[in-house]
Amino acid sequence: MGQIAAGSQQKMHGIWAGRWTFILAATGSAVGLGNIWKFPYIAGENGGGAFVLVYLLCIAIIGVPVMMAEVLLGRRARKSPIYAMSDLAREAKVSRLWCAIGWSGALAGFLILTFYSVIAGWALAYVGKMINGDFVHAAPETVGNIFSTLLADKGGLIQWHSVFMLMTVGVVAAGVTKGLGVAVRVLMPLLFVLLFVLLWYSSQYGDFSRGFNFLFDFDFSKLTWSGVLVALGHAFFTLSLGMGAIMAYGAYMPSHAEVSKTVVTVALLDTLVALVAGMAIFPIVFAANIEPSAGPGLLFVSLPVAFGNMDSGLLFGSVFFILVSIAAWSSSISLIEPVVSWMVESGRFNRVGAISLVGVTAWLMGLGTVLSFNDWADFKPLLGMTFFDFLDFLTAQIMLPLGGLFIALFVGWKMSKASVREEIAETTDIQFDLWLQMVRWISPLAVAAVFVFLLWDKFLSGWWAALIALI
Ligand code: PHE
Numbered sequence: 001m002g003q004i005a006a007g008s009q010q011k012m013h014g015i016w017a018g019r020w021t022f023i024l025a026a027t028g029s030a031v032g033l034g035n036i037w038k039f040p041y042i043a044g045e046n047g048g049g050a051f052v053l054v055y056l057l058c059i060a061i062i063g064v065p066v067m068m069a070e071v072l073l074g075r076r077a078r079k080s081p082i083y084a085m086s087d088l089a090r091e092a093k094v095s096r097l098w099c100a101i102g103w104s105g106a107l108a109g110f111l112i113l114t115f116y117s118v119i120a121g122w123a124l125a126y127v128g129k130m131i132n133g134d135f136v137h138a139a140p141e142t143v144g145n146i147f148s149t150l151l152a153d154k155g156g157l158i159q160w161h162s163v164f165m166l167m168t169v170g171v172v173a174a175g176v177t178k179g180l181g182v183a184v185r186v187l188m189p190l191l192f193v194l195l196f197v198l199l200w201y202s203s204q205y206g207d208f209s210r211g212f213n214f215l216f217d218f219d220f221s222k223l224t225w226s227g228v229l230v231a232l233g234h235a236f237f238t239l240s241l242g243m244g245a246i247m248a249y250g251a252y253m254p255s256h257a258e259v260s261k262t263v264v265t266v267a268l269l270d271t272l273v274a275l276v277a278g279m280a281i282f283p284i285v286f287a288a289n290i291e292p293s294a295g296p297g298l299l300f301v302s303l304p305v306a307f308g309n310m311d312s313g314l315l316f317g318s319v320f321f322i323l324v325s326i327a328a329w330s331s332s333i334s335l336i337e338p339v340v341s342w343m344v345e346s347g348r349f350n351r352v353g354a355i356s357l358v359g360v361t362a363w364l365m366g367l368g369t370v371l372s373f374n375d376w377a378d379f380k381p382l383l384g385m386t387f388f389d390f391l392d393f394l395t396a397q398i399m400l401p402l403g404g405l406f407i408a409l410f411v412g413w414k415m416s417k418a419s420v421r422e423e424i425a426e427t428t429d430i431q432f433d434l435w436l437q438m439v440r441w442i443s444p445l446a447v448a449a450v451f452v453f454l455l456w457d458k459f460l461s462g463w464w465a466a467l468i469a470l471i
Contacts (some may be wrong), residue, residue: 019257022249024258025265026071029245031188032331033119034272036195036324037299039435040281042230044292048214052278054228058235059271062446065438066241066404067263069411072423074250075259080341081105081244084251085410094414101406105244106339108399110358112243113335115367115391117168120328121160122300123321125150130317135308139222140288143304148295151373161366164325168332169359172340173352187330195273198280198303198320201310206256206283214292225450225457233449235396238270240331241447242403243395244338251341258426260435336362405447412440420467 043051077084082102089098110273129135150156195206202208236242253262281299284306285292294301307317336358368376372388382390411420417436424432 012240016253019262021185022253022257023262023265024064024188025252025330026240026246026249026262027188027269028327028330029193029240029249029268029334030266030331031114031273031327033123033324033328034234034331035270036277036327037123037296039234039238039274041296041298042451043110043215043278043442044282044298045286046221046224046227046230048292049217050220050223051227051231052215053218054223055231056236056271058232058446059239059267061233061364061438062232062262062443063239063241064267065435065443066236066408067239067246067267068435069407069439070241070244070246070404071259071263072420073407073411074247075255076340076419076423078251080251080345081247081338082342083345084247088410088415091419092414092416094412098406098410098414101403101410102338102342104399105242105247105403106342108243108395108403109245109338110362111365111391111399112237113168113332114364115369115388116328116332116335117164117362118157118161118366118369118388119296120164120325120332121157122150123324123328124160124163125156126300126304126321126323130216130307130321133314134313135304135365138305138308140290140301140305143301143308144290146304147300150300151297154370154374154382157370158367159318161370162363164328165335165359165363165366166331167329168336169355171329171333172336172355175351176201185233187323187326188424190319191271192276194277194316194320194323195280197305197316199276201306202280202283203248205287205306205309205427207286208283210286211215211279211281211283214282214286215275225295225453229397229450229454232401234449236400236404237396238274239267240334242400242407243335244403248338248341249334253423259424260427260431315406324339344363369457401447401450405444408439408447411456412436412444 040057040247043055073088074081077087079087080102082099085099085102088094089096135143138146141448202211253259278307281302282292284290285294285298285302288302288305290298290302290305292298298430303320304317307313307320310316336355339358340351340354342357343349349357368387369391372386376387380386383393385393420436421432424435427435
């Protein structure tokens with residue numbers, strides 16, 4: 001089925017020029033706000049070291065195997081996730097219910113986009129503030145105030161959210177292969193370089209050893225079950241897994257490219273960016289006496305302090321936030337690609353029509369996230385969370401891990417071993433079997449175990465204790 005389908009896919013959406021374009025595009029999707037903004041702040045909120053270790057384990061034993069599974073699904077079907085799953089379910093002669101993987105993925109991507117765009121808007125706003133010199137010689141409190149003023153300013157937030165949404169819509173409308181390939185080829189390497197410049201700065205002027213110990217001292221007493229769920233969810237979020245983005249990109253991957261090596265490269269690059277970002281941020285956090293658990297504002301408070309007090313900080317700072325915006329941009333594109341390519345393939349929309357509809361709806365829903373930081377900050381109807389916190393929880397901690405779980409189950413148990421082997425042809429038999437066992441057992445069981453323990457921790461243990469007390 002591969003060859004014929006590849007032809008029509010190429011006509012409709014284009015196909016990557018080669019393995020490296022796929023690596024760059026997948027890295028562009030993976031490396032984003034998740035690495036530079038979210039990873040440091042959730043590591044801070046969950047006590048550092050032990051959390052980081054669990055996160056790295058999740059990447060290695062769940063993330064990489066599931067990512068290979070997701071890429072192979074896309075490449076085998078050469079369609080957008082929803083149609084891909086329906087073709088593959090037919091090929092495997094199993095229930096059409098497996099298409100739910102595609103549907104829930106498309107929905108998760110859409111929901112993530114609604115808040116992702118708002119946060120990326122903060123980065124855009126910071127480019128202006130940097131160029132303006134707002135942070136020059138600013139003390140941490142001053143920077144903290146600038147950040148809270150930004151959050152309180154609904155109009156400003158909406159304006160930046162709109163700019164970012166338009167940028168995303170623009171590239172997707174032009175077709176993914178054209179705009180994106182170039183962007184990631186030039187800009188991702190630049191982001192790496194700048195992160196290393198920041199790392200150097202924080203090693204010179206920050207409290208480097210304290211930052212290092214915070215991230216790599218494995219003190220398990222600080223870790224909770226919900227921390228483990230956050231780490232697991234983040235492994236999926238940061239690798240763009242469980243929602244079809246990687247499947248959609250896999251559909252454009254040349255047939256001769258090696259899935260295993262490619263996926264490992266993407267995972268390594270993604271992890272490197274997160275760790276370097278953490279090491280660039282925490283020494284500065286400690287030197288400036290900012291709380292590591294400061295939450296979503298961590299990046300937006302600690303780094304401007306560093307830039308403001310650094311030679312040529314104005315320049316580096318502006319470039320840095322431009323690059324963060326670009327990293328977010330290449331991720332947000334992959335968030336809506338699954339929905340948009342499905343709408344186009346359905347034959348009912350053209351690309352521009354589809355993306356306009358999705359863009360406007362996502363923009364509207366994004367207003368809920370904007371308000372979560374000001375007018376609705378104390379409005380917590382859903383599990384005691386703000387609108388933004390709830391969306392983040394629902395997508396990253398529930399939908400993506402569940403999506404990944406079912407992808408693993410589908411590839412491990414439902415597809416014929418021969419079709420799977422065809423897509424991962426480059427590995428030796430032993431490597432292949434090892435991977436297959438991980439996809440069949442380790443990844444699903446690990447995800448399921450975390451859910452069960454969390455349920456126990458949050459609800460059942462209380463009831464159990466009450467029952468024991470009654471007896
Ligand atoms: N991986 C992206 C990041 O870390 C976010 C993302 C999630 C993108 C899911 C696509 C799909 O920022």
